[in-house]
Amino acid sequence: ITVRDGTSTSTENFNIAFNAVNTNITPVVKQFIVTQGGNSGRLISKNGGTVTVNALVTANTYDWSKSNVTGTSANTIFSFDPANIEPGILTIKLEAKNDDLHSSTRVLKLKLIAGDVDSNNNDSDNDGIPNNKDNNTAGNKIQAGEGKTITNLNPDIEEDTSPNSNSNSNSGKPRVLLGIMGKDSGRLTLEQVKQYIADNKLTNNASDTATTGDIYDYIVEGLSAVGASTQVIIELTTAIPKDAELRKYSLTSGxxxxxxxxxxTIESSTDNTCTNDSTWKTGLIVGATCLKLTIKDGGENDTDGGQANGVVESTISIATPASSSSSGGGCVYNPNAPARFDMGFILLMILGAYYLIRRKQRLIR
Structure with missing residues (x-):
């Protein structure tokens, strides 16, 4: 740019940089960062002051209005004061939109308690597990029982911080979070599922199964794009039994x-470390303690409402039909079992009827 004041001339060179939103891409809410005072995580306190939710996403518009709490918003930031809200589960919902054809919605569940959030239950990495219970600092895995983990296999994508980077591109790193029903671990029991349903006054749709093993509840966020697939490896506490089937669970559909x-896809392995790629086989292999799942965002196994939003929510369990004599692992169910009569019971009925007839004949004589 050249500037003249009538007597002298000055010329300076400089660059003008700006980030344009690519409206042909559906925005992905890669992560919610929740803070309250000096604490972080999905556990918040009534008396802890203002809660701030920061969404890592770039879009043309941001709509927080469908949240079930009243607050103030400024693009990717949503804030509210929980002082007058009853303890329980709070739902924060963000729709990030580029145009009518390219939008995605993500839901965040926060647990509001009457007590304090302190160093014992603070969650600095926002993975749903308190610091004092969190054994993994890696973003791509969470603990799933004693010495076991759930690991996301999506390759880490290095963050592009250059001035000309497109924030809608695949930047950031996919992360594994604790599912909403879990507590301190990605592994839980059917009783924990039922307790969560009861505590939140939801419809009890878990009663059609009876667990004999473990349920795994987790979330993978920050996928490369909406509709992408993700892979996870679950280190199983109980080996896969004979006649096993893989079941999925949804709070809305059971x-x-x-x-x-x-x-x-489903793969399993008997490898002790779950790291030997040559040992994976398709399906559920008897005796395997490693489970590898591929799940499509927005597909039938994504239990966040079937929407493609760059996030996969998954609750699964290994089950055996009720007629199977095998034990251990997952849920026992057989909703389609045919009705049958016990032969011993039928014989007893016949003998009883015969006895009554003989007794009646003797009385007549």
Whole structure:
């Protein structure tokens, strides 16, 4: 740019940089960062002051209005004071939108307590597990029982911080979080599921299964794009039994079979460390203690409402039909078992009827 004041001339060179939102891409809410005072995480306190939710996403518009709490918003930031809210589960919902054809919605569940959040229950990495119970600092895994983990296999994508980077591109790193029903671990029991349903006054749709093993509840966030697939490895506490089936669970629709297709797959391995790639086999292998799942965002096995939003929510369990004599692992169910009569009971009925007839004949004589 050249400037003249009538007597002298000055020329300076400089760059003008700006980030343009690519409206042809559906925005992905890669992460919610929750803070309250000096604390972080999904556990918040009534008396802890203002809660701030920061969404890592770039879009043209941001709509927080469908949250079930009243607050103030400024683009990717939503804030509210929980002082007058009853303890329980709070739902924060953000719709990030580029245009009518490219938008995504993500839901964040916060647990509001009457007590304090301190160093014992603070969650500095926002993975849903308190610091004093969190054994993993890596963002791509969470603990799932004693010495076991759930690990996301999506490759880490280095953050592009250059001035000309497109924030809608695949930047950031996919992370594994604790599912909403879990407590301190990605592994839980059917009783914990039922307790969560009761505590939050939800419809009890978990009663059609009876657990004999473990349920795994987790979230993978920050996928490369909406509709992408993610892979996880679950280190199982109980080995896969004979005649096993993989079941999925949703708080809205209950239990159902895990759907297998080209974008949703099941593999298992008997490798002790779950790291030997040559040992993976398709399906559920008897005796395996490693489970590898591929799940498509927005597909039938994504239990966050079937929407493609760059996040996969998954609650699964290994089950055996009720007629199977095998034990251990997952849920026991057999909703389609045919009715049958016990032969011993039928024989007893016949003998009883015969006795009554003989007795009646003797009385007549």
């Amino acid at each position: 239990w159902g079979n895990f759907i297998v297709d080209t974008e949703n």
